[in-house]
Amino acid sequence: MARSRFGPVTSSDLYPVSRLAAVQEATAKAGLDALLLTPGPDLRYVTGYEALPLERLTCLVVPAAGESYLMVPRLELPAAQASPAARLGVEFVAWDETDDPYDLVARRLGRVATVGLADRMWAMASLRFRAAMPEAEQVLAGTVLRELRMRKSAVEVDALREAGEAIDAVHRQVPQFLRAGRTEREVGRDIHDAILAAGHATVDFVIVASGPNGASPHHELSDRVIQAGEPVVVDIGGQFHSGYCSDSTRNYCIGEPPAEYKEYFQVLQAAQDAACEAVRPGVSCESIDAAAREVIAQAGYGDHFIHRTGHGIGIETHEEPYIVSGNTEPMEPGFAFSVEPGIYLAGKHGARIEDILVCTDTGGERLNNTTRDLVIV
Ligand code: ZN
Ligand code: ZN
Ligand code: ZN
Numbered sequence: 082m083a084r085s086r087f088g089p090v091t092s093s094d095l096y097p098v099s100r101l102a103a104v105q106e107a108t109a110k111a112g113l114d115a116l117l118l119t120p121g122p123d124l125r126y127v128t129g130y131e132a133l134p135l136e137r138l139t140c141l142v143v144p145a146a147g148e149s150y151l152m153v154p155r156l157e158l159p160a161a162q163a164s165p166a167a168r169l170g171v172e173f174v175a176w177d178e179t180d181d182p183y184d185l186v187a188r189r190l191g192r193v194a195t196v197g198l199a200d201r202m203w204a205m206a207s208l209r210f211r212a213a214m215p216e217a218e219q220v221l222a223g224t225v226l227r228e229l230r231m232r233k234s235a236v237e238v239d240a241l242r243e244a245g246e247a248i249d250a251v252h253r254q255v256p257q258f259l260r261a262g263r264t265e266r267e268v269g270r271d272i273h274d275a276i277l278a279a280g281h282a283t284v285d286f287v288i289v290a291s292g293p294n295g296a297s298p299h300h301e302l303s304d305r306v307i308q309a310g311e312p313v314v315v316d317i318g319g320q321f322h323s324g325y326c327s328d329s330t331r332n333y334c335i336g337e338p339p340a341e342y343k344e345y346f347q348v349l350q351a352a353q354d355a356a357c358e359a360v361r362p363g364v365s366c367e368s369i370d371a372a373a374r375e376v377i378a379q380a381g382y383g384d385h386f387i388h389r390t391g392h393g394i395g396i397e398t399h400e401e402p403y404i405v406s407g408n409t410e411p412m413e414p415g416f417a418f419s420v421e422p423g424i425y426l427a428g429k430h431g432a433r434i435e436d437i438l439v440c441t442d443t444g445g446e447r448l449n450n451t452t453r454d455l456v457i458v
Contacts, residue, residue, distance in 0.1 A: 092165055092324075093129075094236040096127075100127055101127055101149060103229060104116065104127050104143055104225070104226065105143055105144075105145065107226075108144075108225050111197075111225045112195065113197045113224075114190070114193035114194055114217070115143060115144045115193060115196050115197070116196070116199075116226075117140055117141075117142060117186070117197065117199065117202070117210060117222070118142075118143065118222060119138070119139060119201075119203070120132035120134040120135075121134065121200075121201035121202070122397050123199040123223070123226055124139075124199060125324065125396060126229075127141060127143070128164070128169060129324075130161065130166035131164070132161070134203065135157075137157070137182075138183065138206060138209075139157060141166070141171075142186055142189070144190065148172065149169075149171045150189075151171055151172070153173055153174070153175055154175070154176060154178075154182075155178075158173060181213075183209040183210055183213040184213050186213065187210075187214045190214070192216070193216075193217045194217065195218045195219075195220060196218070197220050197223075197224065198219050198221060198222055199222050200222060207219060223401075227401045231393060231415075231416055232416070233395060233415040233417050237325065237415075238439050240323040240324075241325050241326075241327075241437060241448055242448050243325075244281075244321035245329070245437055245450075247276075247327060248281075248317060248328070248329045248449065249449055249450060251272060251275045251276050251317060252329060254275050255315055255331070255333060255456075256458040257271075258271040259307065259315075259335065260307070261307055261311075261335045263306070264304045265291055265294070265307065266302045266304055268289045268307070269287045272287050272317055280321060281319035281320060281322065281327070282324075283319050285398055286301065286317065286319075286398075287317050288301055288315065288330075289315055290314040290431070291305060291308070291312075291313045292313075292429075294314075295314040295431035295432065296425040296427045296429060298387070298388055298423055298425065298431070310335060310336050310338070311335050311430070312339075312342055313334065314330065314332055314433055315331055324396055325395060326397065326398045327437070328398055328419055328435065329436060329449040330421055331434070331435075331451060332432045332455050332456070333455070333458055334457050334458070335458060338457075339430070341429070342429075342432070343455075345382055345426075346455055348376065348377060348380040348424065349423070349424050349433075349434055350453060351376050352372075352373040352374075352422045353420060353421075353422055353434040353453065355372045355376050356373035356390055356391075356422065357420050357438060357445050358444075359372035360412060360438055360445025361412065362411070362413055362440060363412060365409045365410065365411055366402050366405070366411075366412065366418075367404075367407060367408050369391070370389060370390040371406065373386075373422040385425050385431075386424055386425075389403060389406075390404040390420060390421065391404035391420050391421050391435075392418060393416070393417060394418060394437055402416055412440045414442050415439070415440065416439070416440040417439045418437070419437055420445075421433055421435030422434065432455075434453050436453075
């Protein structure tokens with residue numbers, strides 16, 4: 082069945098009105114007096130409102146007890162009223178140019194011991210809140226929200242699946258863009274356009290790492306001319322129109338790859354499979370990292386796998402849970418994260434294979450499904 086370009090997932094499914102009550106309950110349970118959510122992913126998660134981060138304060142105040150309200154600059158009021166935040170039925174408190182909005186929040190809250198600040202709040206705002214509420218200890222709102230954000234609902238998983246299908250469609254086009262004589266930047270520009278054409282609202286990153294650049298995991302784009310015989314790491318992602326993110330890495334080669342590369346690429350494939358197969362409810366996040374790392378270490382490439390195996394993904398590309406040694410958090414159905422081991426030979430080349438997975442009741446479902454073999458172009 083043909084699916085509309087703008088997909089089946091609607092914002093009222095993704096940002097249900099019931100979420101605010103769940104957040105308030107979690108705030109009380111965590112012993113915080115209030116959450117202060119300024120524009121960014123935390124505010125969007127709770128309200129669906131993609132407010133502009135500005136020097137004028139916009140802030141959803143979620144007290145542990147009592148009514149939540151949205152502080153907005155008066156000139157932003159029409160935009161806020163037209164946003165998904167209006168569905169929540171909370172009071173909108175407009176402040177005027179001569180008001181001190183931080184002081185207004187402090188006075189409305191009264192005496193508070195601990196407030197949770199949005200993880201991505203600007204330092205400017207957090208320091209103004211500190212000055213307005215000198216007695217209040219400031220902690221990250223993430224201490225409360227991570228528990229909710231990590232556990233994706235079925236609709237959120239659908240949104241991630243949709244984003245995954247879109248980025249897969251872009252990977253299928255990469256062989257058309259890649260050839261010897263073009264620069265990474267030229268190839269990257271084509272990929273950028275394809276990511277948008279596939280239904281993403283924004284392009285978050287385009288990594289085209291050719292030859293020795295492939296050994297730098299976060300190399301982005303350069304004017305380096307891609308040569309025949311070179312492996313190329315392509316790691317791409319963006320925010321789909323739903324607000325949920327995509328992220329997938331595949332490996333390409335202009336003609337036949339070097340023998341050494343072929344050897345470790347097989348190891349990498351085995352490692353990525355082992356980690357994906359290790360996913361099921363109850364296992365720790367670190368055990369999934371270990372599953373990949375063990376295969377790579379046993380083949381003698383342990384020193385060349387220089388980063389964690391993965392990161393959670395949702396309304397942000399990198400969020401909890403992190404698939405890293407030391408994270409003993411047990412997997413639960415609804416956890417969504419990347420599995421992206423890599424092997425990097427400095428000065429020569431490198432490879433990384435990355436899929437987004439969601440933990441189901443029985444195992445891990447891969448949301449990226451293009452071939453994980455080396456694609457010869
Ligand atoms: Zn990364
Ligand atoms: Zn990636
Ligand atoms: Zn990633």
